[in-house]
Amino acid sequence: MKYRTKLLLNFTAVFVVFAVVLMVFQHHREVVYREQLMAARLRSYADIVAVQHRAGGDSALVATPEMRTTIITRTGQVVYESDSLALLAPSNHNSRPEVRQAWQTGESYDVRQSETVKRPYFYFAKNYGNFQVRVALPYDENVRDYMRPENIFTIFVLLLFPVVIVLLLYLSDRFGKAIAGLRQFIESANRGLIDYDCIHFPKTELGDIGSAILEKYRQLEDSNRIIAIERERLALHFLYFEGGIAIFSPERRKLLANATFLQYVNAILDNPTPNLDRIWETETFRPVIDFLNARTPSPQSDLSAVGSVFRYTVRAGSASYAIQVLVYGEGSFELTLTDVTQAEKTRTLKQQMSNNITHELRTPVSSIRGYLETLLTGPTLSPDRQRVFLERTYAQAVRLSDLIRDVALISKAEEAPDTLPRELVNLSDLAAEVIEELTPAAQKAGMHMEARIPDEAEVNGNYSLLYAVLRNLMENSIRYAGQGAEMVIECYRHESATLFFRYYDTGVGVPDQHLPRLFERFYRVSEGRTREAGGTGLGLSIVRNAVHMHGGTISVRNRKGGGLEFLFTLHE
Numbered sequence: 229m230k231y232r233t234k235l236l237l238n239f240t241a242v243f244v245v246f247a248v249v250l251m252v253f254q255h256h257r258e259v260v261y262r263e264q265l266m267a268a269r270l271r272s273y274a275d276i277v278a279v280q281h282r283a284g285g286d287s288a289l290v291a292t293p294e295m296r297t298t299i300i301t302r303t304g305q306v307v308y309e310s311d312s313l314a315l316l317a318p319s320n321h322n323s324r325p326e327v328r329q330a331w332q333t334g335e336s337y338d339v340r341q342s343e344t345v346k347r348p349y350f351y352f353a354k355n356y357g358n359f360q361v362r363v364a365l366p367y368d369e370n371v372r373d374y375m376r377p378e379n380i381f382t383i384f385v386l387l388l389f390p391v392v393i394v395l396l397l398y399l400s401d402r403f404g405k406a407i408a409g410l411r412q413f414i415e416s417a418n419r420g421l422i423d424y425d426c427i428h429f430p431k432t433e434l435g436d437i438g439s440a441i442l443e444k445y446r447q448l449e450d451s452n453r454i455i456a457i458e459r460e461r462l463a464l465h466f467l468y469f470e471g472g473i474a475i476f477s478p479e480r481r482k483l484l485a486n487a488t489f490l491q492y493v494n495a496i497l498d499n500p501t502p503n504l505d506r507i508w509e510t511e512t513f514r515p516v517i518d519f520l521n522a523r524t525p526s527p528q529s530d531l532s533a534v535g536s537v538f539r540y541t542v543r544a545g546s547a548s549y550a551i552q553v554l555v556y557g558e559g560s561f562e563l564t565l566t567d568v569t570q571a572e573k574t575r576t577l578k579q580q581m582s583n584n585i586t587h588e589l590r591t592p593v594s595s596i597r598g599y600l601e602t603l604l605t606g607p608t609l610s611p612d613r614q615r616v617f618l619e620r621t622y623a624q625a626v627r628l629s630d631l632i633r634d635v636a637l638i639s640k641a642e643e644a645p646d647t648l649p650r651e652l653v654n655l656s657d658l659a660a661e662v663i664e665e666l667t668p669a670a671q672k673a674g675m676h677m678e679a680r681i682p683d684e685a686e687v688n689g690n691y692s693l694l695y696a697v698l699r700n701l702m703e704n705s706i707r708y709a710g711q712g713a714e715m716v717i718e719c720y721r722h723e724s725a726t727l728f729f730r731y732y733d734t735g736v737g738v739p740d741q742h743l744p745r746l747f748e749r750f751y752r753v754s755e756g757r758t759r760e761a762g763g764t765g766l767g768l769s770i771v772r773n774a775v776h777m778h779g780g781t782i783s784v785r786n787r788k789g790g791g792l793e794f795l796f797t798l799h800e
Contacts, residue, residue, distance in 0.1 A: 239396040247385050258377030263350075266365070266375065267337045270352035273297075274361040281308070281359070296349065296364040300327060307359070311345060319344070321362075326353040330360055339367060350375075413442055422449075471566035478559030480508055480520075492565040496544045515540050516553055516563070523555060541568065592624040599624070648690045648777075655694070655727070655798075656681040659717055662698045666706065674711050677702060680718040685727055687798050693774035694798075700767035701731050701794060709735025709791060725800040726780075732793035737786045746784055747772040 277297055299308035304322030321327050329336035330353035337352045348367035353360050416422040472489030476482055482504045494500035496512055507513050519538045538553040547569045554562040599621040659679035670677050705715045713735040721728035738753050745751045749769045775782045779799030787793045
């Protein structure tokens with residue numbers, strides 16, 4: 229059964245009950261009113277009888293055939309009775325209900341059957357001090373018709389019933405639609421799927437309330453959806469955060485933390501612990517406690533606003549960790565741990581590189597300055613001698629240019645590798661180009677160069693860096709391998725999108741103790757070797773970085789037959 233039908237039936241039942249009660253009340257009211265009218269009529273007659281009785285007159289003068297008159301003393305004795313049949317059965321009339329009530333209240337009336345004449349009468353009794361006058365009217369058909377209440381009100385209610393039914397239909401329809409809409413909304417909400425376009429409310433106060441509830445629920449769903457998205461983002465942030473991260477309550481109890489945070493904490497602490505709430509008992513995190521204690525967050529602060537930041541670094545063995553605290557407005561805070569060991573090493577290496585670059589630049593610059601000063605201050609130098617100084621100046625300028633080029637290349641490869649353009653590079657053609665360019669220098673040293681790379685060997689990479697790999701390997705051999713050495717670059721394997729290369733020369737090689745450091749910047753096997761040969765000391769470092777940028781690895785060893793051998797891979 230629809231709620232609208234239930235509502236109509238309930239409204240109708242309430243109206244019917246109300247109408248019946250009202251009609252019963254009105255019927256009783258009409259009966260009482262008729263009785264009071266009859267009592268008033270009989271009261272007038274009783275007053276006349278009482279006046280005549282006090283005057284000592286004959287009461288029978290006012291007697292009528294349809295009325296029965298009785299005068300009763302306080303003792304209940306009848307001193308006058310208009311009905312002769314009633315005189316034959318004398319009795320104490322104080323036992324009569326109307327008489328007994330009249331002695332108490334002054335007057336009373338009752339409808340009952342006479343005990344003496346065995347007929348129904350409408351009795352009215354009035355107290356006049358030392359006597360009562362009781363008037364009785366036979367309760368015949370005429371009196372019954374007079375006492376019967378009118379049915380005008382009942383007829384009015386019956387005529388009003390169809391109008392009320394129509395009104396109830398209208399009200400139940402309006403209320404029913406609103407309630408049905410709310411019920412549909414609740415059922416849809418319980419299922420977790422609400423079709424807002426299918427739920428409608430009428431233009432009533434209840435309908436307006438339903439519409440407002442629906443809109444608020446829609447806003448709540450949107451807020452919950454945004455919260456769920458933000459929660460997912462937070463979870464992903466915690467999962468993929470490179471360092472350790474944790475969020476603590478204002479009471480310094482852990483709310484969220486990733487596995488890396490626990491790992492770093494246990495690496496920092498002397499005694500590892502699975503309970504992160506115990507880290508506040510250690511001296512390592514004492515600066516965090518002091519910082520938090522120094523702050524007094526306001527209860528009215530914005531929950532999303534970052535209050536302040538505090539950073540410091542701790543060492544644990546050979547590792548270094550940066551600790552950062554982000555304090556939020558309501559007092560909760562975020563604690564992050566970052567392994568900065570490599571960053572510290574990189575900073576140290578950069579500092580060393582800067583020092584080395586300064587040192588390496590100073591030598592050619594000083595040489596160029598000295599040669600030029602000699603030329604300027606020695607006008608008597610012979611042309612041959614001047615040419616020697618100019619050639620030396622040019623050589624130092626070339627060396628300086630190569631150093632600047634190599635420094636720029638290695639810096640860009642390390643600091644901004646993503647900015648380097650990539651293209652499909654044919655390594656066979658690239659090797660042929662490098663060999664062609666270095667052939668004059670190799671022939672001058674009596675050396676032979678050979679490439680054994682298949683024509684289909686291709687890599688999606690940076691052309692300049694790949695060129696630098698082959699060129700620096702071959703230039704390194706030309707400078708240090710010795711006269712008459714042979715140089716070979718070979719692609720000996722192609723597997724799973726990886727190309728395997730071998731480069732070797734048949735030169736003098738290097739002592740084994742130097743092999744692990746050959747790829748270091750500005751490392752020299754012997755002092756002055758690089759300067760004498762004209763190298764920058766960065767060639768092999770560039771080779772290693774370029775190989776790593778292309779997803780490969782590189783190693784070096786001395787060949788059994790003499791010379792150096794480099795093994796490296798490149799990813800397609």
